Amino acid sequence: MREPVYLDYNATAPARPEVIAAVTEAMALPGNPSSVHTAGRQARRAVEDARAQVARMVGTIAPNVVFTSGATEANNIALRGWDRPMRVLTSSVEHPSVIEALEAERIPVTSTGLLDLDALRALLEKPNDRQALVSVMLVNNETGVIQPMAEIIALAREYDAVLHCDAVQAAGKLPLDFDESGLDLLSLSGHKIGGPKGIGALVVNPKHHIRSLIHGGGQEKGRRSGTENVAGCVGFGVAAEIALEEIEKQSHYKDLRDRLETAVSKALPQVVVIGDGAERVGTVTCLALPGVGSETQVMAMDLAGIAISAGSACSSGKVKRSQVVSAMGYGDEIAGSSIRVSLGWATTEADIDRFVEAYVAFAGRQVAATG
The missing domain is CATH 3.40.640.10 (Type I PLP-dependent aspartate aminotransferase-like (Major domain))
Structure with a gap:
């Protein structure tokens, strides 16, 4: 396993x-x-x-x-x-x-x-x-x-x-x-x-x-x-x-985050990277897969052995539409389909590649099922 x-x-x-x-x-x-x-x-x-x-x-x-x-x-x-x-x-x-x-x-x-x-x-x-x-x-x-x-x-x-x-x-x-x-x-x-x-x-x-x-x-x-x-x-x-x-290691995390976003965007052009027009820290990406609920995505990744989240984790285990993404002007289709992938001190390139592999495969199945 x-x-x-x-x-x-x-x-x-x-x-x-x-x-x-x-x-x-x-x-x-x-x-x-x-x-x-x-x-x-x-x-x-x-x-x-x-x-x-x-x-x-x-x-x-x-x-x-x-x-x-x-x-x-x-x-x-x-x-x-x-x-x-x-x-x-x-x-x-x-x-x-x-x-x-x-x-x-x-x-x-x-x-x-x-x-x-x-x-x-x-x-x-x-x-x-x-x-x-x-x-x-x-x-x-x-x-x-x-x-x-x-x-x-x-x-x-x-x-x-x-x-x-x-x-x-x-x-x-x-x-x-x-x-x-x-x-x-x-x-x-x-x-x-x-x-x-x-x-x-x-x-x-x-x-x-x-x-x-x-x-x-x-x-x-x-x-x-x-x-x-x-x-x-x-x-x-x-x-x-x-x-x-270790604050100087932030460029390393940005490289990992960019690796993830580039791979996902190439394989899934319909995915929206939330906030990519602004300066961001390199340890987190917020992705939206239109038409697929945040909870569905989080559960699918969990079944693949990958822990991610949707929105704030301080909501007693609830997954709901992102208030942050809504406040940025996105509609329910995007706000209700956003996930958060965040990195830190033990994250490796292999972890990023595992996520990309699992997420692209999951999203492909979702797209095929709907159309």
């Missing part, structure tokens, strides 16, 4: 061996990091070392990093953790943890998935008693499209808006410098870069006071109560260190 192929890194990356070893060792630390005895101080040191590692990955200092249970919580704190009402503006292609966090005004995107900067300016120009909070992800989780963050930051500054960036899919793929960028808030996730699941972080500019959504204990300097996940923090730190060291 052939070995399974894993091509769903944007949902979660397989844990790095170094991470597994570090987490195993950290699990043996008995102390609570809030305790003052020796065991507690050892646990605290492990958490603070990890905080420094995550901070280095994104170009900031350790005190600006708030550990959370994941990026979903980080996004919710960024949007809801204010002691005053904010006027929230988010792009129409954000992750569900932003879209569903609270009522907000949506900023449209172009057909390539890029934020409509004129529309953002028009929204910011509207008179409003509340300060604007703009939330835009740097790299889209479905298409890999990179947003023009420097221009978005400049616009936010022009109108005295606070700017939050979901950088979950950018970490380890693009150089990040929080302190130099002008961002106010930045969300991260451990398991997207080969760290453990259930750990994330919110990076906060110290000029802002963010209040905790979880009360009781006052951990993380009062910004996120609850005993820290010591082993999760340690694993996240190790993954962050590796991601920073």
